[in-house]
Amino acid sequence: MWAIEVENLSKVFRKTTFGRRQEEWALKGVSFRVAQGETYALLGPNGSGKSTLIRILSTLLLPDAGRVRLLGLPLPQEERKVREQIGRVSVDAAFYKKLSPRENLLFAAQLYGIPPKEAERRAMAILERLGLETRRFGDPLEEMSRGMQQKVAIARALLIRPPLLLLDEPTTGLDPKSRREVQGFLEELRREEGTTILLTTHDMAEAERLAHRIGFLARGSLVAEGDARALKELAGAQDLEEAFIRLTGEAFAQEENHDS
Ligand SMILES: Nc1ncnc2c1ncn2[C@@H]1O[C@H](COP(=O)(O)OP(=O)(O)OP(=O)(O)O)[C@@H](O)[C@H]1O
Ligand SMILES: [Mg+2]
Numbered sequence: 001m002w003a004i005e006v007e008n009l010s011k012v013f014r015k016t017t018f019g020r021r022q023e024e025w026a027l028k029g030v031s032f033r034v035a036q037g038e039t040y041a042l043l044g045p046n047g048s049g050k051s052t053l054i055r056i057l058s059t060l061l062l063p064d065a066g067r068v069r070l071l072g073l074p075l076p077q078e079e080r081k082v083r084e085q086i087g088r089v090s091v092d093a094a095f096y097k098k099l100s101p102r103e104n105l106l107f108a109a110q111l112y113g114i115p116p117k118e119a120e121r122r123a124m125a126i127l128e129r130l131g132l133e134t135r136r137f138g139d140p141l142e143e144m145s146r147g148m149q150q151k152v153a154i155a156r157a158l159l160i161r162p163p164l165l166l167l168d169e170p171t172t173g174l175d176p177k178s179r180r181e182v183q184g185f186l187e188e189l190r191r192e193e194g195t196t197i198l199l200t201t202h203d204m205a206e207a208e209r210l211a212h213r214i215g216f217l218a219r220g221s222l223v224a225e226g227d228a229r230a231l232k233e234l235a236g237a238q239d240l241e242e243a244f245i246r247l248t249g250e251a252f253a254q255e256e257n258h259d260s
Helices: 050-057 079-085 101-111 116-129 146-159 176-193 204-210 228-235 240-248
Strands: 002-017 020-035 039-043 065-070 073-075 086-090 164-168 196-201 213-218 221-226
Touching: 002 050, 002 196, 020 050, 020 065, 020 196, 020 213, 020 221, 039 050, 039 204, 050 065, 050 086, 050 164, 050 196, 073 079, 079 086, 086 146, 101 116, 101 146, 116 146, 116 176, 146 164, 146 176, 164 176, 176 196, 176 204, 196 204, 204 240, 213 228, 213 240, 221 228, 221 240, 228 240
Parallel strands: 039 196, 039 213, 086 164, 164 196
Antiparallel strands: 002 020, 002 065, 065 073, 213 221
16 A cells, blocks of 8 residues: 555646736646655755645645545545644644643644653653753743744654654754754654655755655656656766756756845
């Protein structure tokens, strides 16, 4: 059984600007599969549709066309069951910002039926490993830096040890040491629990380190997929970044937009 099956997925955002209707095809007929226990990285420039795809798989957004099955369960029909089995991290993590990391994590654990003692033990172990100082565990989230909040979001997703993790830029904004720790965690989960992981990233080294297979997304389409070596070979490229640029015909927007 595949952990993730996506077939012909499309999503269009419609809006009206100055009285003119506009359509933005965030996803255009994307198909791919991820095996159980596999780690799959989605790479793509800003606006290529990565977050839209993760949001659809996380049941937060409905597609306009296409089919999705997670752990054999079709969306949106089995939405509730799917939610119980996925852990999600995103750069714009939703939290109760007046509450502390401890309170947020215990609340999440309760939703997933993890006993409070066990939840606290796991959460604290993760946060300590990520270098969040113990003395901050009781501070409201809104008083924490972005990186600190990101660590709490990661702890929340990993705490529940779900069979499937959907991670939208899980390490963006983390300092190098914390980023390594998160990558180490993900490797451990895969090895010890057989967790299936779909992640997006702008970090080529991260994709190469973690992913069995990589998919290149450009303008809403999956333009190539395979392991890092196959992608480099396909593009006749020295490294993954060069392969991406050749295969998608565009550089990362971040690097293009230097208008100074
Ligand atoms: N809620 C929305 N309403 C309108 N358009 C949207 C919405 N969400 C995304 N889009 C559009 O869909 C396209 C894909 O956006 P998406 O956030 O999926 O890209 P991304 O690959 O995650 O980019 P980034 O690397 O910057 O995170 C963009 O053109 C974006 O403007
Ligand atoms: Mg995004």
